[in-house]
Amino acid sequence: MAGKRIGVVLSGCGVYDGSEIHEATLTLYFLDRAKAQIIAMAPNIPQFHVINHLTGEVVGNESRNCLVESARIVRGHIRDIATVKADELDAIILPGGFGAAKNLSTIAFDGADAKIDPDTTRLLLDMYQAKKPIGALCIAPAMLSKVLAGKGVTLTIGDDGGVAGAIQKMGNVHQLSAFDGIVVDAANRIVTTASYMCAASIAEVGPGIEKLVDHLLKMA
Amino acid sequence: MAGKRIGVVLSGCGVYDGSEIHEATLTLYFLDRAKAQIIAMAPNIPQFHVINHLTGEVVGNESRNCLVESARIVRGHIRDIATVKADELDAIILPGGFGAAKNLSTIAFDGADAKIDPDTTRLLLDMYQAKKPIGALCIAPAMLSKVLAGKGVTLTIGDDGGVAGAIQKMGNVHQLSAFDGIVVDAANRIVTTASYMCAASIAEVGPGIEKLVDHLLKMA
Numbered sequence: 001m002a003g004k005r006i007g008v009v010l011s012g013c014g015v016y017d018g019s020e021i022h023e024a025t026l027t028l029y030f031l032d033r034a035k036a037q038i039i040a041m042a043p044n045i046p047q048f049h050v051i052n053h054l055t056g057e058v059v060g061n062e063s064r065n066c067l068v069e070s071a072r073i074v075r076g077h078i079r080d081i082a083t084v085k086a087d088e089l090d091a092i093i094l095p096g097g098f099g100a101a102k103n104l105s106t107i108a109f110d111g112a113d114a115k116i117d118p119d120t121t122r123l124l125l126d127m128y129q130a131k132k133p134i135g136a137l138c139i140a141p142a143m144l145s146k147v148l149a150g151k152g153v154t155l156t157i158g159d160d161g162g163v164a165g166a167i168q169k170m171g172n173v174h175q176l177s178a179f180d181g182i183v184v185d186a187a188n189r190i191v192t193t194a195s196y197m198c199a200a201s202i203a204e205v206g207p208g209i210e211k212l213v214d215h216l217l218k219m220a
Numbered sequence: 221m222a223g224k225r226i227g228v229v230l231s232g233c234g235v236y237d238g239s240e241i242h243e244a245t246l247t248l249y250f251l252d253r254a255k256a257q258i259i260a261m262a263p264n265i266p267q268f269h270v271i272n273h274l275t276g277e278v279v280g281n282e283s284r285n286c287l288v289e290s291a292r293i294v295r296g297h298i299r300d301i302a303t304v305k306a307d308e309l310d311a312i313i314l315p316g317g318f319g320a321a322k323n324l325s326t327i328a329f330d331g332a333d334a335k336i337d338p339d340t341t342r343l344l345l346d347m348y349q350a351k352k353p354i355g356a357l358c359i360a361p362a363m364l365s366k367v368l369a370g371k372g373v374t375l376t377i378g379d380d381g382g383v384a385g386a387i388q389k390m391g392n393v394h395q396l397s398a399f400d401g402i403v404v405d406a407a408n409r410i411v412t413t414a415s416y417m418c419a420a421s422i423a424e425v426g427p428g429i430e431k432l433v434d435h436l437l438k439m440a
Contacts, residue, residue, distance in 0.1 A: 015295050052291075053292045053296050073241055202252045
């Protein structure tokens, strides 16, 4: 599996307004341990908002940029997703966090009617059409479902009935899963795991992410 | 080892102006996997500065708070270090990142003459005097060395001659180590690992942190 080029799509730095840090970091850890070549990326757009992670409150007078904040998770090694082409990648992974549902998309507000960042849409559609594997964690499968609306792909976001219903409404299939499992749609080359959609702590998100990374690298 | 209460001292969120995210996250991961009870904390003080992690430049017009930013790494579950007492903890760990050298201390600017955040100093001295184990990663051992100046403790920050010299000047002992090793001072109950002081990627920082956490939990 050495040297496989794996894209990791980030969306800020922190569960409530960006990428979930544990999910993103463990994704990087398992990829690097398997000697994959990591190509981290994020859209160069403002975050939907900034949340004070101590109080949970919106910080009204502050704006942060997705790409700039995502750079914190990868020690500065990151690219604007607008510049990344599918032929540079062997597979791609979308960690979760509200950034996937508020910055990369409007899933958090619009459910099945969500809009998706156009550069992210373009890259994910190109990956899908090139039959390159796509992995998604936590709430990110809901965003991926919208990009692939009507294609009948099978995904999991764990056991959240509301989000599962939105995925069905988008013309895809939701499969229930526990926090430590993965759901594989072999025909469509998609692997998903519920992560913090149902996990209670970082030790619980580890095994699902580890399995997802292993499976994706084997597919790629 | 189940249920041991382990403090994790954070200093912001991002290698260049706060806690190194990979080191902090993997510390949490290995602790949680071992069923330790994690008590995350950070000082409620402004960061020394804010660095744009995409460009590496100082953001002149912005101020961020250590405790508020650190909360991102632990999904909001964090306390002001000023409120934490040594008798609530069985051991404590200091991940690295420039936050340890710029926010928790002035090690980055003043070397052996550094000042240390008073609440952090108080808690670390109380832990030391109570003979409770202390772990430190990356540059954090240099800060710990200043808190324990003149006590002759043995620490590693890897192989950086300048920082090693500062540690000797503080009246402590520096021991060379590779990125994946730990240095144990059994008499003083201190475990240190070099992490990103010499590691090149997240897979390289993993083994040292895993060993440090295992050893610390056995000592606690």
